[in-house]
Amino acid sequence: MFIFWVSANSVLLSGPSSLSFRSHTCGELRSDHVGHTVTLCGWVQYLRNDLFVILRDFSGLTQILIPQEESAGHLKAVLCDLTAESVIKVTGTVRQRPAGQENKGMPTGDIEVLAENVEVFNVSRKLPFEIKDFVKKSESLRMQYRYLDLRSSHMQRNLRLRSELVMRMREFLCNVHGFVDVETPTLFKRTPGGAKEFVVPSREPGRFYSLPQSPQQFKQLLMVAGVDRYFQIARCYRDEGSKPDRQPEFTQVDLEMSFVDQTGIMSIVEGLLQYSWPAEKGPIKVPFRTMTHEEAMRDYGVDKPDTRxxxxxxxxxxxxxxxxxxxxxxxxxxxxxxxxxxxxxxxxxxxxxxxxxxxxxxxxxxxxxxxxxxxxxxxxxxxxxxxxxxxxxxxxxxxxxxxxxxxxxxxxxxxxxxHGVSLREPSVFHFLWVVDFPLFLPKEDEPEQLESAHHPFTAPLPEDTHLLYTEPHKVRGQHYDLVLNGCEIGGGSIRIHRASEQLHVLKNILREDPSLLSHLLEALDSGAPPHGGIALGLDRLVSIMVGASSIRDVIAFPKSFRGHDIMSCAPDLVSEEELKSYHISVRWPTEQGGGGEEGK
Amino acid sequence: MFIFWVSANSVLLSGPSSLSFRSHTCGELRSDHVGHTVTLCGWVQYLRNDLFVILRDFSGLTQILIPQEESAGHLKAVLCDLTAESVIKVTGTVRQRPAGQENKGMPTGDIEVLAENVEVFNVSRKLPFEIKDFVKKSESLRMQYRYLDLRSSHMQRNLRLRSELVMRMREFLCNVHGFVDVETPTLFKRTPGGAKEFVVPSREPGRFYSLPQSPQQFKQLLMVAGVDRYFQIARCYRDEGSKPDRQPEFTQVDLEMSFVDQTGIMSIVEGLLQYSWPAEKGPIKVPFRTMTHEEAMRDYGVDKPDTRxxxxxxxxxxxxxxxxxxxxxxxxxxxxxxxxxxxxxxxxxxxxxxxxxxxxxxxxxxxxxxxxxxxxxxxxxxxxxxxxxxxxxxxxxxxxxxxxxxxxxxxxxxxxxxHGVSLREPSVFHFLWVVDFPLFLPKEDEPEQLESAHHPFTAPLPEDTHLLYTEPHKVRGQHYDLVLNGCEIGGGSIRIHRASEQLHVLKNILREDPSLLSHLLEALDSGAPPHGGIALGLDRLVSIMVGASSIRDVIAFPKSFRGHDIMSCAPDLVSEEELKSYHISVRWPTEQGGGGEEGK
Missing domain, CATH: 3.30.1360.30 (GAD-like domain)
Incomplete structure (x- = not known):
């Protein structure tokens, strides 16, 4: 069991079967391999007539022929005894299938492997559902047994496509354009008024970290630090209770550049998507169409028009x-x-x-x-x-x-x-930039007071800068949203890089306490370059790319609508004893005399 | 300001200056460029004799010559007025330096740029310390003004080397060996007895997520899910209070493979490090030396020997x-x-x-x-x-x-x-595998009871498996530690893949409640392949690679010894009002009548 597979006296040194017990994957054997001795590892998809085992791995299926001679009785007995989803290793010889028995619908359908040796790694119990693409499962069953759900060919495809997409993005940013992949902290200071930020108690009484919604402050500080071009596939957190198709943790393609303008960032993003777009999804054309916020609202009644x-x-x-x-x-x-x-x-x-x-x-x-x-x-x-x-x-x-x-x-x-009218071709991808957003909007509950349309760090359009000091409600920002098929998949801006302008916006327009952002203001005052960036929602982007109805279909272990991990039962109860070192205690709703969410 | 730099009528489409205001970086001009008109952006390192501005970016320094003619009086006035660390854009012509004035110690020392045009992006205040490599700064000052500290050439080098290393690792795993980059959740269920796990209160009273110390359970579940080869540059969390040179969040190169044995994993890791090792640090030889745990203890008195x-x-x-x-x-x-x-x-x-x-x-x-x-x-x-x-x-x-x-x-x-005796060459890297660890150790406070030497999922050596049922204290595990120059930089194991064996270990040997890991036991019972993996500590690896005395020197925004972000003051106080939605309240030490850590 602990000798690994050697092909022509040398271990495979690259490819998906390198250093593995197998010589080939279950998806790769073709007529060219006829006569070769191969070793496959995988899961028993099903048995047919005590004659065939259909073996599956991530790459596909291969038909294993069970020898019928009496001398192979033991081998036959072991194979015929296998339950579905048991895990085996089979060594055998690749044969052409008899004429007329080829399966054109199966990439390995021209061949079969005559079993000569088998090792059973693990026997599977009866599972709560079959691993077949046509078997419909409820969402909660899929989540409870996610490790089984992920065996389906479409989930395997989605996870692999996501991995390959991200790899191509990294190549483009790092190798082609000189970006530096920098990891920023996720245990950070609470943003003033950051109602959607999870808190993390520390061992100091009353003091909490916060899980940030984005690395916004850090990416700007990296520009001040002279890092020049930053990117990160960044884990972000947002506590929104149970909004449909939102996840408490999600992933952003986060980037920031110095000495660049809006056109530069938009061109980098267009190049990024064109470079990394999966070949199987067809090429995408750049530059993307651009529309002002006013045009979008006028013609489509929404700031993220579906232009398909x-x-x-x-x-x-x-x-x-x-x-x-x-x-x-x-x-x-x-x-x-x-x-x-x-x-x-x-x-x-x-x-x-x-x-x-x-x-x-x-x-x-x-x-x-x-x-x-x-x-x-x-x-x-x-x-x-x-x-x-x-x-x-x-x-x-x-x-x-x-x-x-x-x-x-x-x-x-x-x-x-x-009703069958074809309006939107599912394989068509309409990218659209929406630009020239208002920089500030009236507060909903206090319309005389302005709040940031996006965030307080967005720079005004150069031609509107003077209005900051006279008619701030008229200022348009250097903000850009990227829309794909009517979904917002990204947003970014050129940032304010002068401390005095940032202070004016915080103090005089937004009427916020600037001391809460003193480290950022000090940083801008210490030689900040002009800079800007963008964040793309990776989960949403991939889900549109693969045509998934939910982002849960492109995340390995998503949470349920209510933010639960159904498989492991998270979040879970924690003893008062364990909470002591964090100097917190639970306020049970009954103890509080109402006001809480009861009866959960 | 919003027209970007165009070279020979076309925007630079790749390289570190693509789509930027600049045509070149400050580190790249050579004699070949003499006569070219260039645009540079950067920070004023210093002025010399009202004659030169030394301009800096991430890539190096360039000498800018201030024109002295009367007709250029305005330009001269602007340049001579610049404070150190102000940010400018300069356009000018590359000239050979006059004979005898070359600076051989400076990569751009053969040339200078005669300024023709300047734009001042930002003026810098007087900074708390100068950005010069020879200026010694206290650790707390470096942390408080991290965005200035990161401007030093050695921090720029460290961050860039780390980024390039990780990129090469990804290429090796993804492109050469078919690994799938899968993101696993960081909001998870609390591990039983996981005293070092941060808790994250949810909006359901008494229920908490936990920030996991590693993706251990998820990576095993991904193998059960048929993902075959997983890797992730994974953010992990560990609440250890203030241990020296530990960080509450840190990064692991985390990988797991199916259908592989210990030798296979060790070969992949050797290949990974050899492939990604920076050329400037010299090649490393594989395979690495291997030593049993018993040999290490016998000859070096420690399980991570410094074999230099x-x-x-x-x-x-x-x-x-x-x-x-x-x-x-x-x-x-x-x-x-x-x-x-x-x-x-x-x-x-x-x-x-x-x-x-x-x-x-x-x-x-x-x-x-x-x-x-x-x-x-x-x-x-x-x-x-x-x-x-x-x-x-x-x-x-x-x-x-x-x-x-x-x-x-x-x-x-x-x-x-x-005392000047040369024992350990700083540029030499001694990798060492330590293997054949005991699987269980006596508990410190209860020596009759066994606990896992590493974790309960490690498989026994095949030849010791039978001892699990008779003399478990004698069982050696298929665990391997990777040691570099006497530091443990990684550890991994072949995992138990049979539910019955895992149950025996949990229930009969470790005497833990198996219901807490029921999802993992169920998964092993659902067709789990043989699998194993490893996690490498990226921060430690990079710090040894660059010869840093602390991992803080290879992390962009590290926490202090006590887990504080000194720049932003995290962790910070959060109002009782804000904590209400999480159904927790602070137990102030004075209210508890002692027992807490007072006077902080």
Missing amino acids: FSMKVGDFEFLRSALSHPGGCVQAVCVPGGAVRKETFPVAGSELSLVLVRADGTLKSPLKKLLSVSSTEALLNRTGAKPGDLLLMAAGSLHTVRPLLGSLRLQCADVLES | FSMKVGDFEFLRSALSHPGGCVQAVCVPGGAVRKETFPVAGSELSLVLVRADGTLKSPLKKLLSVSSTEALLNRTGAKPGDLLLMAAGSLHTVRPLLGSLRLQCADVLES
């Missing part, structure tokens, strides 16, 4: 008085062929009116009587609506109408696709 | 009766030339006797009168002691004498080196 299909939001100012909305706006989305499926479309709120275009080009709608002939004609012209189409019209303030129609546009696309 | 020098521990059983130690052992270390420096050597405890070898070959020692002429002769022969040497002799039980002499051997080596 049109159905843009149109503005119909000329209808304002006809529809008695002098103070607001009138906007519409045209759903092609939507008239016949009117009932299946979402209808939300009183702001919305449906207008059907009849076969004869006339309208069917409560609004009809309000519209003159010329208005009707102009409406049809400008929307391009044809007989059978449906117009979703909304009137009201710009701030409510745009997001409403933006959201309806996406819901209608889903409905159309569920 | 001899001074082995010798056994002198024949002196036992002469020295009246019938029950114990008599051992000695010979310190060459130690007699003359006798006073400077450590003398610890009553077990130890010093024996000086006089110039005439006679001994000077209280023991002298106990030793016969033939014993004396045999002692000198066997130790190889020469006139002027010092023998450190100890008698007593093997368990105390070996570690005592092992530790004295190292202390004596330090003393000899402090």
Whole structure:
């Protein structure tokens, strides 16, 4: 058992079978190998007619032929006795399959291996589900037995594709562009107001570390430190309770560069994605399309437009008085062929009116009587609506109408696709930069007060810098979001590199206590270069790339919706004794007299 | 400012200056570039005689010549006004330095750049210390202003060497040997008795995640999952309070393979280090030397011998009766030339006797009168002691004498080196495998009870497996430690892959509650392949490689001895309000009536 496999008297020195008990993987044997003696290791996929064992590893399946001669009785008995998912090593000779028995659907389908020797490493119990791609499993069963779920060919593919993608990204950044891979701490100081940061008690009473949501401060400090080009595949943490398809820990492709502008960062990211994009997914074209935040909101009602299909939001100012909305706006989305499926479309709120275009080009709608002939004609012209189409019209303030129609546009696309209309090609990837975001937004609960649209370190557009001191609400930031198929997969900015400007933003505009960021302000005052960067959400990027419905399908051991590891039962109870050294105790909800989340 | 630098009408598409404001780095200009117009960005190292600005970036220094003509008065004024560490962009023409003014000690010392244009990005305040390699700074000042400390050429070199090393390791594992880079969770379930694990409160009362000390369970589960070959540059956590040169978070090169034995893992690691070893540090030879644990303890008195020098521990059983130690052992270390420096050597405890070898070959020692002429002769022969040497002799039980002499051997080596004796060449790297460790050791406080020497998942040597059921204290494990210059830089093992064997070890030998590891036992019962792996301590490895005295010199933002981030003041106080959502409250020591660590 402890002599490893030697091929032509020498150990394999590279490849997936190097230094292994096996000579080949289960996916690689072809007709060329006929006559060779090979050793395979793997899992028993199934037995067939006491004649074949189908053996599986990460790379595929090979058919093992069970010898039927009496002299091989013991070998036959061992093989025929195997339970599914048992683990064996088989040595044997590669043979051509008899004519007519080839399996064209199987990469190794031209050959089989006549078993000569077998070693059973482990016998498998009866499993809670079979390892077959067509077997449907519940999400909770998959999570509880994740080590079985990962045996499926699609999870194997997803994990390997992710690994290869990251490797290519590193090659591009490190080897091609001189980036330095620097690890930054995850035990850090709590960000003021960082409600989504996990805390980690230390052994000093009352003092806590915090798990940061991103290495933002560290990457900027590395630029001040003269590291010039930093990147990291960074583990980040966010405590959001149970938001759908969010994970308490996630991974960012995090980079920062000195002596660069927005165009430079965008070009690096385009190069990065083009270089690392899996060949099997087809090439992607650069540069990516760019759209301003204002254009995105105007045409798509959202700051992360799905540009794979049109159905843009149109503005119909000329209808304002006809529809008695002098103070607001009138906007519409045209759903092609939507008239016949009117009932299946979402209808939300009183702001919305449906207008059907009849076969004869006339309208069917409560609004009809309000519209003159010329208005009707102009409406049809400008929307391009044809007989059978449906117009979703909304009137009201710009701030409510745009997001409403933006959201309806996406819901209608889903409905159309569920009816077989092909709107969005699954294998098509539409990258889009959204730029020129406002730097500040009014606070929701206190609209006179401004807060950062992204974070307080974003630099203003050069042409807007003077407005920082006069009309800060008008300032646009050097922020850029990267959108893929309507999902935000990254965001970044050029940062403020002058201490005085950063202090003004923190103190005078955001009205925050600058002493909490004194180390950063001091750093900017110590010779900070102009710099900027971006963070890409790796989990989301890979999940879109492989067409997964959840990021859980591209993470080896994800948490459930509620943040649980169902396999090991984390988070778990910890004794008061163990908590003592951290100087904390649990406030049980019943002891507190309500206010907590009870009955969990 | 937002037009990036264009060389011969095209943006640089690769290299460290791609997509940057600069055309070259400060370290790359040579005589070949004379006549070229270049743009450099960097920090003002210093000004000299109002004639030169020495400009620095990560790659080196370039001398900028300040034009002296009256027409360039403004440019001269700007440059002469610069404070040290201000950040500028300079465009100018590369010139040969006048004959006799070359600086052979500076890679760019043949040229200078005549400034034609300058942009000042940022002016630096007066800094707490100068960025010059010869300026000594206190450790606490370095930590408080880490972003300045990192500007030093040796910290730049260390971070870049680390990044390049890791890149090469990835290439070897991923591209050459088919490993899959898989990220495993850091929010996990608390290990039973895991006193060194940080806890992370969740939003469910009383439930905590834990930050694992290693991905041990996950890497084994990935093997059960059929991932075949896993690696990860893994962030790990260990709460040890303030042990010297330990960090609460650290990094492991973590790998695991299926269908492999101990020899296979050791070969992969040897290949990995040989492939990734920096060329500037000279090649390393494989295979590494291997020593059993018993040999290491016998010859060096320690399980991680520094094999760069001899001074082995010798056994002198024949002196036992002469020295009246019938029950114990008599051992000695010979310190060459130690007699003359006798006073400077450590003398610890009553077990130890010093024996000086006089110039005439006679001994000077209280023991002298106990030793016969033939014993004396045999002692000198066997130790190889020469006139002027010092023998450190100890008698007593093997368990105390070996570690005592092992530790004295190292202390004596330090003393000899402090006196200018060259024992250990700093540029020499001695790798050593230590194998055949005992699988179990008696518990310190309960010697009848066994505990794992490393962890409960280590497989026994095949020839010792039967002893698991009869004499477990005699079982040796398939564990291997990798030692470099006397430091343990890695450890790993072949794991138990059969559920029944794992259950026996947990339940019958270690007397632990197997239900706490039920998910792992279930996994082993579901078709687990034979597997094994290793973890290398990356911080320690790099620190030895670069000759750093502390791992803090190879970590960008390390914590202090006491686990503090001095720059940002982490860990920090968190309000009771913020802790409410985690259902915990602080137990202040005064409220508890003592027992805590007060007065911090």
